[in-house]
Amino acid sequence: MxxxxxxxxxxxxxxxxxxxxxxxxxxxxxxxxxxxxxxxxxxxxxxxxxxxxxxxxxxxxxxxxxxxxxxxxxxxxxxxxxxxxxxxxxxxxxxxxxxxxxxxxxxxxxxxxxxxxxxxxxxxxxxTLVDRHVLTEVTISVNHADAGRFDNLLRDWVRGHGVQGIGAVLGDPVYGATARFEVWAPPAAVVGLSAEIAAASGGAVEAVLTGVERLVGVPRPPIRG
Incomplete structure (x- = not known):
């Protein structure tokens, strides 16, 4: 790699x-x-x-x-x-x-x-250092009524679900007919994200792996003394 x-x-x-x-x-x-x-x-x-x-x-x-x-x-x-x-x-x-x-x-x-x-x-x-990794794009589309709940869920997931020291990044949401969220994640983390989305929605919402990869900057957490 x-x-x-x-x-x-x-x-x-x-x-x-x-x-x-x-x-x-x-x-x-x-x-x-x-x-x-x-x-x-x-x-x-x-x-x-x-x-x-x-x-x-x-x-x-x-x-x-x-x-x-x-x-x-x-x-x-x-x-x-x-x-x-x-x-x-x-x-x-x-x-x-x-x-x-x-x-x-x-x-x-x-x-x-x-x-x-x-x-x-x-x-x-x-x-502040920014580490850069090739991450894969995952999109999640939900009804506007559920946008706030999924926004919070994805923010929490991004904060806590890096893999092997590689973080994930939440893109800016797009509001159209639905609320569309974009997550850039390590490939190894995508299965876990899909499972969490399915569990939170009772299987009604799907995390879509688009196949798009991009070099993404992930700010390095500060060292706390």
Whole structure:
């Protein structure tokens, strides 16, 4: 089974100060290299007075496209270390931009590598991760009078019925002649969902396996201390 890299749920900003130099990190989820380039351009426009706006990006379902830029820092001291953090975290569809305001004290090559790596790593520590899995679509159509009850049932099921660490996702309902619910679930969980729908409706409602599969992002639950 193919394992897909994760991404992040939303943009994060974080500042790190090292020997009076300010390293301001912006990490953001993106859908393509073009989206990543647009994020980088926006940061450069906003931080036009900074000495460096270094960047790294990884995109593609399998994280097979990557770029980085030292933006004037000594070669290999910024972009590549930032990219290595994204790779080490097994992320894709994400861009990181680190804006540096020089504080007057040189850090040396090793110090720069550590600073840019730490800046991205600390920002990612604040992000909500989104795991991505190939899930299969199941649809459930019910009378409008029963929509509220099945909406609650499906929400409860999605929260508690992931399989082997893979979660399920409830799509937005569609209201027409009937109320149509869409669930994206691990294939191994579909039989259990069908049984629960049948039991809740006395066999009157059927969970329909459409055969459609899609790479779906499932936010990772926060670690509770």
């Amino acid at each position: 193919t394992t897909y890299p994760s991404t992040i749920a939303a943009a994060i900003d974080h500042e790190l100060v090292i020997k009076k130099s300010r390293f301001i990190t912006h990490v953001a989820p993106v859908a393509s290299p073009e989206d990543a380039d647009a994020v980088i351009a926006a940061v450069k426009k906003r931080a036009w007075d900074a000495r460096h706006n270094c960047s790294a990006q990884v995109t593609g379902d399998l994280g097979d496209r990557a770029r980085s830029s030292d933006d004037g820092e000594p070669s290999g001291t910024a972009g590549i270390p930032m990219l290595e953090v994204l790779r080490r975290r097994e992320l894709t569809d994400v861009v990181a931009v680190v804006t540096r305001y020089f504080g007057g004290i040189k850090l040396g090559a090793g110090g720069l590598v550590r600073a840019y790596s730490s800046a991205v790593s600390e920002a990612l520590n604040l992000a």
